[in-house]
Amino acid sequence: MAVTTSPERDIVATPMQRATREALYAGAIALGLFVLFIGLRTDQNISNELILVQRWWLLAVVVVLTMAGRFLYVAYGQPFLANQKIVDVATGLLPESMAARFFRLPYFIAAIVTVAVLVFLAGSLDGLLGPGLAGYARFLRALAIIYALASVMFYFRTFIHAHFSALGITALALYPIIVVLVLALYGGSVAAGFQGSLKWVDNYGIQILIYVMLAWGLNIVVGLAGLLDLGYVAFYAVGAYAYALLGTQYGLSFWILLPAAGAMAAFWGVLLGFPVLRLRGDYLAIVTLAFGEIIRLVLINWREVTNGSAGISGIPKVTFFGLMTFNVSDPNYVAKVLDIATSSAYYKIFLYYLILGLCLLTAFVTIRLRRMPVGRAWEALREDEIACRSLGINTTTTKLTAFATGAMFGGFAGSFFAARQGFVSPESFIFLESAIILAIVVLGGMGSLVGIAVAAMVMIGGTEVLRELDFLKQVFGPDFTPELYRMLLFGMAMVIVMLWKPRGFVGSREPTAFLKESRAVSGSFTKEGHG
Amino acid sequence: MQYFVQQLINGLTLGSIYGLIAIGYTMVYGIIGMINFAHGDIFMVGAFTALIVFLILGALFYSVPVVIALLVMMIVAMLLTSLYNWTIEKVAYRPLRGSFRLAPLITAIGMSIALSNFVQVTQGPRNKPIPPMVSKVYNIEGVSVSLKQIVIVIVTALLLALFWYLVNKTSLGRAQRACEQDRKMAALLGIDVDRTISITFVMGAALAAVAGTLFLMYYGVIAFSDGFTPGVKAFTAAVLGGIGSLPGAVLGGLMIGFIESMWSAYFSIDYKDVAAFSILAIVLIFLPSGILGRPEVEKV
Numbered sequence: 001m002a003v004t005t006s007p008e009r010d011i012v013a014t015p016m017q018r019a020t021r022e023a024l025y026a027g028a029i030a031l032g033l034f035v036l037f038i039g040l041r042t043d044q045n046i047s048n049e050l051i052l053v054q055r056w057w058l059l060a061v062v063v064v065l066t067m068a069g070r071f072l073y074v075a076y077g078q079p080f081l082a083n084q085k086i087v088d089v090a091t092g093l094l095p096e097s098m099a100a101r102f103f104r105l106p107y108f109i110a111a112i113v114t115v116a117v118l119v120f121l122a123g124s125l126d127g128l129l130g131p132g133l134a135g136y137a138r139f140l141r142a143l144a145i146i147y148a149l150a151s152v153m154f155y156f157r158t159f160i161h162a163h164f165s166a167l168g169i170t171a172l173a174l175y176p177i178i179v180v181l182v183l184a185l186y187g188g189s190v191a192a193g194f195q196g197s198l199k200w201v202d203n204y205g206i207q208i209l210i211y212v213m214l215a216w217g218l219n220i221v222v223g224l225a226g227l228l229d230l231g232y233v234a235f236y237a238v239g240a241y242a243y244a245l246l247g248t249q250y251g252l253s254f255w256i257l258l259p260a261a262g263a264m265a266a267f268w269g270v271l272l273g274f275p276v277l278r279l280r281g282d283y284l285a286i287v288t289l290a291f292g293e294i295i296r297l298v299l300i301n302w303r304e305v306t307n308g309s310a311g312i313s314g315i316p317k318v319t320f321f322g323l324m325t326f327n328v329s330d331p332n333y334v335a336k337v338l339d340i341a342t343s344s345a346y347y348k349i350f351l352y353y354l355i356l357g358l359c360l361l362t363a364f365v366t367i368r369l370r371r372m373p374v375g376r377a378w379e380a381l382r383e384d385e386i387a388c389r390s391l392g393i394n395t396t397t398t399k400l401t402a403f404a405t406g407a408m409f410g411g412f413a414g415s416f417f418a419a420r421q422g423f424v425s426p427e428s429f430i431f432l433e434s435a436i437i438l439a440i441v442v443l444g445g446m447g448s449l450v451g452i453a454v455a456a457m458v459m460i461g462g463t464e465v466l467r468e469l470d471f472l473k474q475v476f477g478p479d480f481t482p483e484l485y486r487m488l489l490f491g492m493a494m495v496i497v498m499l500w501k502p503r504g505f506v507g508s509r510e511p512t513a514f515l516k517e518s519r520a521v522s523g524s525f526t527k528e529g530h531g
Numbered sequence: 532m533q534y535f536v537q538q539l540i541n542g543l544t545l546g547s548i549y550g551l552i553a554i555g556y557t558m559v560y561g562i563i564g565m566i567n568f569a570h571g572d573i574f575m576v577g578a579f580t581a582l583i584v585f586l587i588l589g590a591l592f593y594s595v596p597v598v599i600a601l602l603v604m605m606i607v608a609m610l611l612t613s614l615y616n617w618t619i620e621k622v623a624y625r626p627l628r629g630s631f632r633l634a635p636l637i638t639a640i641g642m643s644i645a646l647s648n649f650v651q652v653t654q655g656p657r658n659k660p661i662p663p664m665v666s667k668v669y670n671i672e673g674v675s676v677s678l679k680q681i682v683i684v685i686v687t688a689l690l691l692a693l694f695w696y697l698v699n700k701t702s703l704g705r706a707q708r709a710c711e712q713d714r715k716m717a718a719l720l721g722i723d724v725d726r727t728i729s730i731t732f733v734m735g736a737a738l739a740a741v742a743g744t745l746f747l748m749y750y751g752v753i754a755f756s757d758g759f760t761p762g763v764k765a766f767t768a769a770v771l772g773g774i775g776s777l778p779g780a781v782l783g784g785l786m787i788g789f790i791e792s793m794w795s796a797y798f799s800i801d802y803k804d805v806a807a808f809s810i811l812a813i814v815l816i817f818l819p820s821g822i823l824g825r826p827e828v829e830k831v
Contacts, residue, residue: 050660051586228633279815279819432644494638502631
């Protein structure tokens with residue numbers, strides 16, 4: 001037998017040598033990957049011809065950073081992670097976990113003090129430190145707040161874990177109130193509180209909850225029934241356009257059109273379901289993807305009805321169950337009826353509670369359906385279609401109900417989306433949206449409602465946070481826009497989270513039906529998505 | 532009749548490009564059973580590399596013969612794009628081999644998003660037009676055939692012949708086919724499975740890079756978001772022909788090309804993609820595993 005590898009090299013190589021070698025490889029690969037794309041930039045000159053701009057310094061920085069990162073990971077990161085799993089010889093105990101070392105009482109106190117000082121000085125920061133350093137100070141304050149909140153959650157983790165659903169729902173229900181109160185105290189007036197809450201309630205609250213609802217809806221199709229659907233956004237589009245068209249053309253109320261949009265989306269779900277019933281796995285995936293694209297292309301090209309790429313604007317707002325409206329000019333405008341100051345925040349807060357209600361409805365229906373025969377049939381179908389069929393389950397109706405139910409919630413979310421934006425266009429219903437929703441479902445751990453909600457919060461909230469990092473402009477110059485890097489980081493986060501937790505945030509399964517006692521099943525024993 | 536022949540030629544050109552991309556999808560699917568969603572963006576990276584090489588050539592030399600320029604663009608694009616796909620496989624797919632089926636699909640989607648946005652961030656979001664490289668048009672009995680189209684069809688045919696030789700006549704191809712049938716058994720028989728899979732990704736990327744270069748030459752413009760639509764259509768082509776089957780990918784690519792050009796010629800150009808996707812759905816209803824695909828045998 002010819003030994004092709006040289007064994008002595010691997011024996012002699014110390015971690016440092018190995019790290020150096022790996023770093024050199026990584027640097028060479030990075031150089032190859034980035035030499036054309038970062039080293040050169042294509043730009044248009046005045047006569048609109050493409051020219052190349054050279055950026056060798058940037059290339060050098062990126063390559064060196066890659067090498068340094070790889071070196072540190074191999075030399076220190078890997079041994080550290082390996083040591084975390086090894087019992088200490090002297091004490092016979094596992095080393096303190098990273099989290100316990102990270103969250104310590106002195107650090108917590110330091111964070112609280114930092115926050116207090118910086119909040120106290122908030123108004124005079126610019127004067128004291130100058131605009132450059134003040135940006136850093138605000139960032140530090142945000143970090144300290146996050147750290148303090150995380151520590152509190154870490155200390156009460158067993159309590160939180162035990163009462164997660166109740167705590168989560170309470171927190172979500174109180175969220176706008178807390179935001180308004182905190183900002184009102186901070187700004188010194190109620191009006192400032194409402195005005196400042198717009199961003200937090202709309203960009204974070206509503207945005208994340210829409211994705212939670214969509215992901216929970218898709219979870220019925222992918223997580224419970226195991227049918228891989230890459231065109232879920234089509235149902236979202238159907239719901240949005242149903243409300244947009246019927247609302248603007250016939251002036252119907254949101255409360256009538258919400259169920260109508262759900263029904264229409266469910267109808268389309270069945271329509272899609274019929275041809276794809278015989279398909280399995282990846283064939284199903286591509287047909288659903290094609291379906292999503294067909295819907296989008298029809299929305300773009302059927303200009304007489306949908307107004308093409310220009311979209312539909314002027315979609316009526318939701319009314320407060322017909323009693324009050326949120327249009328300032330109406331006689332029964334909410335502020336006039338209740339005799340309070342005019343503010344656009346009421347509508348956002350109302351929408352927040354509306355989408356929260358819709359989310360809870362989705363969760364309730366999902367939990368209930370899982371205990372009903374059809375829900376059990378879905379889960380059986382996911383685990384093994386042949387066994388399912390031989391036990392007398394009608395796979396046709398089971399698949400169709402899964403598609404229809406999932407689509408219905410997509411339709412609800414769509415009509416809500418149209419009402420919130422006041423404007424819909426095909427731009428909002430691209431494949432990327434389907435991909436994001438699917439990613440949330442899988443990253444959350446398929447089938448787990450809590451995991452999916454956490455994943456939506458991390459992924460969508462995380463990308464929203466990038467909009468806040470204005471201080472980076474002081475580091476990289478005023479041309480630097482953190483928003484540009486949003487989707488790049490989102491894609492990389494998808495990869496990293498998947499590599500870190502291939503089974504999603506909640507990797508175990510609680511069976512809905514059991515003989516004597518419910519035992520969580522590790523995700524690695526289950527299979528899914530064989531369509 | 533002339534009009535029909537004209538459309539046939541246009542369809543053949545488009546179909547060649549789709550076929551080249553579709554091979555990458557179908558090979559990866561055949562060997563590890565995953566949809567490589569990033570492949571469309573790999574194609575875009577190939578086209579962008581070709582664009583940058585074209586600009587470098589233009590900046591360094593006063594004038595370069597078109598044949599040499601195309602050749603250099605193609606080779607550099609093949610090399611760099613292969614490096615991209617090789618790295619992606621190593622970083623994002625290999626650690627998840629043996630994990631459940633949707634895990635690599637999600638990393639592939641993540642990589643696709645990351646790649647297109649990487650190009651957007653580094654090269655800017657605008658369309659990048661280049662001056663026409665080949666502009667000669669032949670007129671044969673009322674049918675106009677441009678030199679570009681001839682180049683595309685000839686390059687594709689040559690590559691497919693080379694590729695057919697690689698897969699069917701070399702030990703590398705034999706290893707690939709063995710891995711496709713049974714990875715564990717192939718490993719027991721001494722085939723380096725990891726290496727074979729890496730080479731599969733490299734080959735797929737090289738073909739996609741050629742497709743990208745041809746695309747750039749044909750349309751004369753590329754943008755960071757141009758990977759998605761050709762990628763989805765090529766994937767459709769792979770499924771239409773029967774995913775996992777190499778002749779099927781080429782056949783599917785040609786079919787999608789023909790459907791598109793015929794539909795835009797005789798019906799409406801707006802709905803050409805709708806037609807392609809609808810025909811996919813209809814074909815799959817009657818032939819659930821594609822035209823040349825093997826029906827999936829299910830063992831209990």
